[in-house]
Amino acid sequence: MKTFNLFRKHPLILIAGIWTILVSALIAHEINHLHAETETTAITEAHTIFKKDLALRHWVASHGGVYVPIDATTPANKYLVHLPERDIQTPSAKNLTLMNPAYAMRQMHESYAKTYGVRGHITSLKLLRPENIADLWETRALQSFEQGKREVSELTDLSGKPFLRYMWAMITERPCLKCHQGYQVGDVRGGISVSIPMTDLLAKESRERLELLLSHGLIWLSGLLLIYFGGRRVMLSTEERNQANKELLRHKQHLEIKIRQRTAELTEANQKLEHISLTDGLTGIANRRHFDNLIAKEWSRAIREKTPITLIMIDIDYFKLFNDLYGHPEGDICLKTVAMALNAEMRRSTDFVARYGGEEFAAILPNTGGPGALVMAEKMRASIAKLEIEHKDSEINNYLTISLGAISVVPKKGSDFSHFIEQADKALYTAKTEGRNQARAFSPDGENA
CATH class of the missing domain: 1.20.5 (Single alpha-helices involved in coiled-coils or other helix-helix interfaces)
Structure with missing residues (x-):
């Protein structure tokens, strides 16, 4: 109760306590993370060394061993005496001995230990070479391999110095049977032990931990000052x-x-x-800008989906004569009527008609092939004929008519729709030169859109 009353009278103490707990928890988390990073770095280095060892082992095993000159540091392997060609002599009288994977790796481990302080060891619970006897830690690791584990790692001391010890199980492969009899392919034959010196890594971790404590201590102190001075500035009452x-x-x-x-x-x-x-201001249907945007989009989609696309170019026959005879106001009414009739024929949501310019219109029909294009063009021509808009100066009929040019293609990647429009214009030109009031499809004569 006394503590509760203390916090009620001095809430800044409670806030400061919570702030201290939060910063302490953050520091503990960061220190744990820092230590985990140090261990991860060492394990990564151990993995790298192990993979290098494994690559050397596979290379030597894949060649059935390698021959090297005999000298004081590389005597003949007494454990390969049963092999008929363990020792050979070159034509120049140089004596060579066969080095198996274990012998090669042992010498490489000795060189690594002298040069970098990284210790390596090949060992097994069933020793062929007594010098390879496992220490207590390696024995526990080998026993865990028998239970199904494949790798073991631990931070420990060796000769009074910190090391990360890492061991990976060696599985018997077919090339191993040449030297290691009594095993079958897939058996756990032993393990490769690597010991990474941790002195430098732990010293680096210690420096970073000190920097972390100093920086977070400064943050904690700054927070306390902010809580104190900020609290004193709170002068407004609750109301x-x-x-x-x-x-x-x-x-x-x-x-x-x-x-x-x-x-x-x-x-x-x-x-x-x-x-x-x-939108076209006169007819109320889509304008040329809308047409240009849509044909580019539909052309790209047709390429992407490998589907046909149809373009129909439409022109009102002898419209200039219509304007001259009936006047521009009537011409505007005529354009609106034709536009509405053509738009009414766009039955699918994807079909589209626009005023292309003057008395010319254009229709885009996605997913429509050649036969469908001519059917749609004829429907559009018939719909205008049914309007029976009088046109006494027409050279082919007493009523207003239209001519149409259609083109249908499945566009190829890299093709351009401007050529597509030109082909539709050519088909329209054909319809007009062959008597108007008709629809014509573009005949490519070997061309491809």
Whole structure:
């Protein structure tokens, strides 16, 4: 109870205590992480050395051993005396002896120990060479291999100095049977032990731990000063703070309402602007800009999905004569009527018609091949004929007609849709030169879109 009352009267003490606990926990976590990094670095180094050892072992084993000159440091291997060609002589009278994987690795371990202080050892519970007898730690590791484990590591002391000891199981392979009889492929034959000196790594860890304590101590002290001076500056009463919060909330809600309203207005305005920028002002259908954007997108999709795409170019026959006879206002009404009729034929959500320019229109039909293109073109031509818009100056009919040019392709990667549009224009030109009021498909004559 006394402690509780103390905290009520002096809440900064409670805050400072919590802050101290948090910083202490963070320091403990960072120290543990630092130690784990040191151990990971050593294990990584041990892994690297082991993989190098394993590569050498496999290389020597794959060649059935290697011959080296006999000298004081490399005598003939007495454990290979049963091999008929353990020792040979070159034509120049140089004496060579066969070195098996274990012999090669032992010499490499001795060289590593002298040069870098890294100790290596090959050992087994069933020794062929007494000098390879396992120490107590290696014996425990070998026994764990018999239980199914494949690697063991531990930080320990050797000769009064810290080392990371790492051992990996050696599994019998077919080339091993040449020297190691009594085993079968897949048996645990022993292990490769590597001892990494930790003196430098632990010294580095100690320096980093000191730096960590100093930096976090400074953070802790800064936090205490902030808590103290910040607490003293809290002079508003609870009622004043609540009133200020209510006022702030009222302003916040008012501002949020204004922001929502303004956002909605801007969204609506942007949508209108976007619609205006993509819509033909006279006919109300898509304009040339909208067409250019869409054909680029549909062309890319057709390439990606390997599907056909159709383009139909449409031109009102003798429209200039219509304007001259009936006047531009009637011409505008005619363009609107034709545009609405063509747009009504776009039955699928992906079909699209736009005013291309003047009295010319263009329709894009994704996933539509050649036969479907001509069927759609004929429907569009017929829909305009059904309107029976009078055109007394037409040279082919008493009513308004249209000519259409269609092209359908499955575009190839790297192709350009501008050539596609040119082909549709050529088909339209053919329809006009052959009498108008008809639809014609582009005949490539060997060309490919």
